[in-house]
Amino acid sequence: MWWSLLHGLGTGAGLIVAIGAQNAFVLDKGLRRQHPWRVALICAACDAVLIGLGVLGLGTLIAQSETAMSVARFGGAAFLLWLAWGALQRVLRPKGLEAQSSVMGRRQVMLATLAVTLLNPQVYLDTVVMLGAIGAVQSHPVAFYAGATFASFTWFFTLVGVTGYLAPRLKSPRVWQVIDGSIVVIMLVVAWQLLSLTPPQAAL
Template sequence: MWGSWLNGLFVGAGLIIAIGAQNAFVLQRGLMHEHPWWVATVCALCDLVLIGAGVLGLGALLASHAGLMQVARWGGVAFLSWQAWQAWCRVRRPSSLKADGETRPRLWGVLMATLAVTLLNPHVYLDTVIMLGAIGAQQAMPEAFVIGAAMASFGWFYALVGGAGWLAPRLANPRAWQAIEGGICAILLLVAWQLATAPLSAA
């Protein structure tokens, strides 16, 4: 049991703790105080469901349907490009970059954006459903592997939000916010470009 759990914990952490669109989005929500704990919870729950589904065999089914991956690819490209544009607009208006703005977006809208940035990325399915699913299915106790991977996901996203919450009040200079938003914009555009150009293969 413990071997499968440790494998899930470390393999899951290795795939989840990487600079990408989802992590940039979670960090951004944490810095802006836009329902960050809800965002982290939704991201971690999505990972739990996707990893569990992969271990149960969904990964092989998904890998055989290229059309579904293409829909996710171009939906993800469009959504990430739009998010990058929003970040760039905030860079151009430094007066609007504050840790706790007067207007806070509705929870429902933030959660929908979280689901979009999570589920409209085919590499999420390649990493969690197909790759982790294949590894987990080979474990002595696949359910322990899923629990370990899910714990890595919850721990990472909550740590990311907590770190952003600690950092946000210390960023009083608009220039710092411009640098952060500019970096997030660049990451989102890079991921969008990778989605548009990379072959969607689980091999």
């Protein structure tokens, strides 16, 4: 049981911590102080549900459906391009942290968090397909699930905590140009990766 728990913790951390659209979004909201703890909770809770569904066998079904993978890829890429466009607008019209801190309300932030999580194919590949497939063959799937879920909660809340410490020190508009520029690059790279995958590759 302990091996499955540690395996889930390590594998979950390895996949979830990797820089991607979701982590860039959480980082952005944390630095802007736009309901960051709710953002972290939503991301971690969604991961917990998706990992659980994967361990129960949903990941295998999704990976075998070329149509489902294609819809996820193109829909996710379109959403990432939209996020990149928004960040690009902020690069072209930079503002300091205090000027941007009230741009999005709680409901908007929560809906955007759900969108960047549930419309992001990489999230499904990492949680439902990959973690789910690995967890399903463990001798103790529940322990693996617990470890992977713990890794997700720990990561997102730690990320938000760190950004909360950094936020007061990042008030310069020029600094935010760099941050938003980095977000543009990340979103474009992930979107390109999704669009360049063939259905068989996407299912791996």
